Amino acid sequence: xxxxxxxxLILFATWIGAFGSVYLKRGSNKLEFNVRKIIxxxxxxxxxxxxxxxxxxxxxxxxxGELSVLxxxxxxxYIWISLLSVKMLGERMNKYKWVGIVLIVLGxxxxxxxx
Numbered sequence: 001x002x003x004x005x006x007x008x009l010i011l012f013a014t015w016i017g018a019f020g021s022v023y024l025k026r027g028s029n030k031l032e033f034n035v036r037k038i039i040x041x042x043x044x045x046x047x048x049x050x051x052x053x054x055x056x057x058x059x060x061x062x063x064x065g066e067l068s069v070l071x072x073x074x075x076x077x078y079i080w081i082s083l084l085s086v087k088m089l090g091e092r093m094n095k096y097k098w099v100g101i102v103l104i105v106l107g108x109x110x111x112x113x114x115x
Contacts, residue, residue, distance in 0.1 A: 006064025013057035018080030020050030072111045
């Protein structure tokens with residue numbers, strides 16, 4: 001049986017990981033292959049840190065349920081990244097991306113209901 005707190009923690013981990021992806025993208029725009037510049041690239045370091053925190057929450061969440069139920073929730077990161085890309089990176093959404101998000105939500109919901 002998968003616990004509700006585990007589902008919430010996995011979703012929270014995907015949300016933090018999505019911020020990590022956005023900051024990695026922003027940091028990659030300033031990326032230079034020089035150790036001093038990489039250490040000084042605060043957005044890149046923040047993105048990596050957020051991925052570490054996301055992984056910690058993910059691992060803790062895995063203790064509370066079945067992997068076959070919890071892992072598909074990682075698909076929620078596509079939703080968060082799409083929304084954050086619009087807000088923080090100025091990217092645009094089109095109808096195909098919105099349909100994709102709806103299908104992801106539907107698919108994850110069906111997996112959750114099937115458990």
